[in-house]
Amino acid sequence: MTLISGERIRMIHMRNVSGLLALSALALLVGEHAHAQSAPPSVSDSTTMAVSAGRLLDVARGKYRSNVVILVRNGRITSIVPAKSFRRRGERMVDLSRSTVMPGLIDGHVHLALQGNRHENAIATLTAGFTTIVDLGDVGFRVIQLRDSITAGTAVGPRILAAGRWVGASGGICDFNKIGVVGDSTAYSVAVNQNIAAGADVIKVCISKWLPDAYASPDAYELPDAAIRSVVKSAHTERRRVIAHDLSSGGVRAAVRAGVDGLAHGALVDRALAKEMKAKGMFLMPTLASLTSGSPGSPAEMALAESVRIAKDAGVLIVFGTDAGVLPHGSNAQEFGALVRAGLSPLEVIRSATVNAAMALGISAEAGTIAVGRPADLIAVDGDPLRDVTILQRVRFVMRSGRIHVIGYHPSLGWNHPRLPHVVSVQVSVASGHHRTSGRRAQGISRPVISK
Numbered sequence: 356m357t358l359i360s361g362e363r364i365r366m367i368h369m370r371n372v373s374g375l376l377a378l379s380a381l382a383l384l385v386g387e388h389a390h391a392q393s394a395p396p397s398v399s400d401s402t403t404m405a406v407s408a409g410r411l412l413d414v415a416r417g418k419y420r421s422n423v424v425i426l427v428r429n430g431r432i433t434s435i436v437p438a439k440s441f442r443r444r445g446e447r448m449v450d451l452s453r454s455t456v457m458p459g460l461i462d463g464h465v466h467l468a469l470q471g472n473r474h475e476n477a478i479a480t481l482t483a484g485f486t487t488i489v490d491l492g493d494v495g496f497r498v499i500q501l502r503d504s505i506t507a508g509t510a511v512g513p514r515i516l517a518a519g520r521w522v523g524a525s526g527g528i529c530d531f532n533k534i535g536v537v538g539d540s541t542a543y544s545v546a547v548n549q550n551i552a553a554g555a556d557v558i559k560v561c562i563s564k565w566l567p568d569a570y571a572s573p574d575a576y577e578l579p580d581a582a583i584r585s586v587v588k589s590a591h592t593e594r595r596r597v598i599a600h601d602l603s604s605g606g607v608r609a610a611v612r613a614g615v616d617g618l619a620h621g622a623l624v625d626r627a628l629a630k631e632m633k634a635k636g637m638f639l640m641p642t643l644a645s646l647t648s649g650s651p652g653s654p655a656e657m658a659l660a661e662s663v664r665i666a667k668d669a670g671v672l673i674v675f676g677t678d679a680g681v682l683p684h685g686s687n688a689q690e691f692g693a694l695v696r697a698g699l700s701p702l703e704v705i706r707s708a709t710v711n712a713a714m715a716l717g718i719s720a721e722a723g724t725i726a727v728g729r730p731a732d733l734i735a736v737d738g739d740p741l742r743d744v745t746i747l748q749r750v751r752f753v754m755r756s757g758r759i760h761v762i763g764y765h766p767s768l769g770w771n772h773p774r775l776p777h778v779v780s781v782q783v784s785v786a787s788g789h790h791r792t793s794g795r796r797a798q799g800i801s802r803p804v805i806s807k
């Protein structure tokens with residue numbers, strides 16, 4: 356196809372369905388303003404969009420507001436008003452009046468470049484409802500480049516905070532492609548500063564081995580205390596948070612002593628250790644869906660889930676993370692059910708992926724809540740996620756910074772599945788030179804589902 360890049364994805368969209376069907380879908384979405392050439396809404400689009408929400412979840416208060424209209428302009432929320440007092444003045448309407456609207460989700464632990472195509476992985480993550488993610492380790496700086504392309508609007512994906520390369524010992528748990536650090540604490544400081552110079556937003560450090568070793572040898576960990584201190588000092592000097600792969604109790608004690616900000620997989624902790632974490636303001640980011648095989652599970656897995664409960668009861672901030680890349684990208688929401696099975700309430704797990712994650716990552720002004728002035732990062736589901744968190748695995752609508760990305764797609768169920776009965780339309784917004792590489796995936800997500 357000899358299309359300008361900005362047109363490519365919409366042409367894929369049109370090719371997949373009859374033109375009439377596609378037009379109907381767009382008409383439903385944008386009312387009388389729809390026409391075949393209408394540009395999708397984008398960050399630079401100054402047209403106001405009015406998102407009509409059947410109910411809006413205020414995650415901080417744990418309460419719903421019924422029938423509200425969220426106005427979005429230039430990618431940000433400009434006002435939120437009761438539907439009955441809304442008077443339309445030429446806005447593009449987005450009808451989610453039968454759905455539950457909530458903030459875009461945050462996954463604090465993924466690896467977009469671990470395997471597969473990172474562009475496709477980013478799109479799968481975004482269309483599953485995750486509008487912000489933290490990439491916690493790469494063998495190079497490919498995800499930092501992807502982050503910059505997404506920010507520049509030349510690639511599609513969630514907002515990314517990227518760690519760059521894992522920082523760990525040579526021969527250790529995170530030594531992939533020989534990126535492990537050789538040398539004393541000075542060499543760890545150099546490794547941190549290389550990441551920061553390359554543009555890393557956070558630093559990932561690997562302190563202990565995996566769960567079976569941490570369970571068998573609870574006091575063992577592989578990084579010297581001086582190295583951990585050096586990583587934390589170098590990162591904090593440059594105002595970067597440090598998140599640790601650290602599952603053993605001994606490793607957590609070392610991390611607490613050194614001032615690590617958060618733990619990336621959950622860890623084996625008792626009440627006393629959880630109290631120390633709380634006192635230091637350290638957050639815990641379990642990855643239970645990827646680390647536990649479900650009930651009844653091995654003794655180590657049960658101990659890990661129990662530790663999450665203990666930490667929560669001690670007041671430790673629980674932050675949502677999945678290690679996606681280990682789990683398939685786009686299936687991140689599996690973790691909600693795993694956290695509920697570990698003893699958190701649905702509201703607590705939704706907070707972990709919204710307000711808590713934003714607070715832990717220092718991005719509360721940009722993500723985690725729906726409020727005037729914030730980027731318009733919205734998702735919609737059908738049903739009540741405060742009763743059943745598994746419906747978060749069936750996100751119907753995603754808006755990230757005012758761009759609508761998908762409606763009615765599920766990463767496992769695909770399009771037009773009977774469990775996706777009535778959703779309106781789809782509009783994949785921006786296009787870029789990257790769609791050649793992610794073309795197959797882009798085709799997959801750009802097929803509309805039409806309601807009757």
Ligand SMILES: [Zn+2]
Binds near residue numbers: 465491492678
């Ligand atoms: Zn990981």
